[in-house]
Amino acid sequence: MGQSELCLIAKAFAFLLLVPGILGWGKEGHYLICKIAEGYFTEDTLSMVKELLPASAEGDLAAVCSWPDEIRWKAHYRWSSALHYVDTPDFFCNYNYSRDCHDTHEHKGRCVTAAIYNYTRQLESAYKEMTSEIRYNLTEALMFLSHFIGDVHQPLHVGFVGDLGGNSITVRWYRRKTNLHHVWDNMIIESALKTFYHSNLTLMIQAIQTNISGEWYNDVSAWRNCALNHTACPNPYASESISLACKYAYKNATPGSTLEDSYFLSRLPIVEKRLAQSGIRLASTLNRIFASEVKVAEI
């Protein structure tokens, strides 16, 4: 391979890193979230998920939770790429649906929180109004919903518009050059796997499950809760994310800085708790969608 080809590849790669929210949580993050969620599915959810999954999943939701990242740059799905995140005004450190939920062309309702409502509605209407014709691909609805509930919990998926959710903040992760968004999508989880879990994702999942049934037990019912008996409630998750982004992600991570042990060790507990919350909330959202008894309030 010639010098110029290498250079082109490097440029292409650099460009990819600059695209807002290119990956969401990385593959490990999304797998972990969906694995955690699976442990809390009701019987109804288990059987509906099995029915909706594509054959390639071999019955395991976690196997397809990164699907929206794999297809988002294909021509046929490019419309979906704005649905992975929602950016907020620089340094406001708060989120407001009507102000913030739009894409870069100011099209309203093109953002992650709207997408969560969208796919919840598609699944719910197909499930609860058996008579109505099915207008959407519910296999895709399930995969998008499972992925986006993960994404909205990644603090920098609700970051500042000016730095593309940290994508344009170049930093070093130990010796490696990367950007702040990628640190939160991938590097913290990858370093944790290597440092604490013998590079074994199952061990990390188990450690988080142990905290869900121990350390965090008293908080879990509040995590599940959805105000006003709504089926999905992504807005508070987005508010939490931007607040954590300001308090932890952006803090001491200015352009050009090197992030090492002190950043890693203080942020890892935040990441692990967000992964746990995503899993619990994905399960409870699906459980509400596929609850067999029709709620009086919704008739």
Ligand SMILES: *[C@@H]1O[C@H](CO)[C@@H](O)[C@H](O)[C@H]1NC(C)=O
């Ligand atoms: C959210 O933004 C809209 C539109 O900019 C504004 O009218 C509304 O007052 C804001 N809501 C809150 C709670 O700040």
Ligand SMILES: *[C@@H]1O[C@H](CO)[C@@H](O)[C@H](O)[C@H]1NC(C)=O
């Ligand atoms: C809602 O889902 C449909 C089908 O995937 C898609 O075409 C549309 O862009 C989605 N809108 C949002 C805001 O998620």
Ligand SMILES: *[C@@H]1O[C@H](CO)[C@@H](O)[C@H](O)[C@H]1NC(C)=O
């Ligand atoms: C629904 O979407 C899945 C995943 O993209 C695809 O494999 C399947 O063929 C689609 N089903 C229909 C009926 O279009």
Ligand SMILES: *[C@@H]1O[C@H](CO)[C@@H](O)[C@H](O)[C@H]1NC(C)=O
């Ligand atoms: C990872 O840990 C799990 C749980 O202890 C174990 O069953 C599995 O064999 C381990 N995987 C590898 C590749 O070591």
Ligand SMILES: *[C@@H]1O[C@H](CO)[C@@H](O)[C@H](O)[C@H]1NC(C)=O
């Ligand atoms: C479990 O909770 C403890 C106490 O809050 C925390 O220090 C630890 O990092 C957590 N571990 C995981 C895997 O979340």
Ligand SMILES: *[C@@H]1O[C@H](CO)[C@@H](O)[C@H](O)[C@H]1NC(C)=O
């Ligand atoms: C939520 O639903 C429960 C049980 O269906 C009901 O008792 C409660 O009043 C509802 N709350 C609101 C705010 O609608």
Ligand SMILES: [Zn+2]
């Ligand atoms: Zn994503």
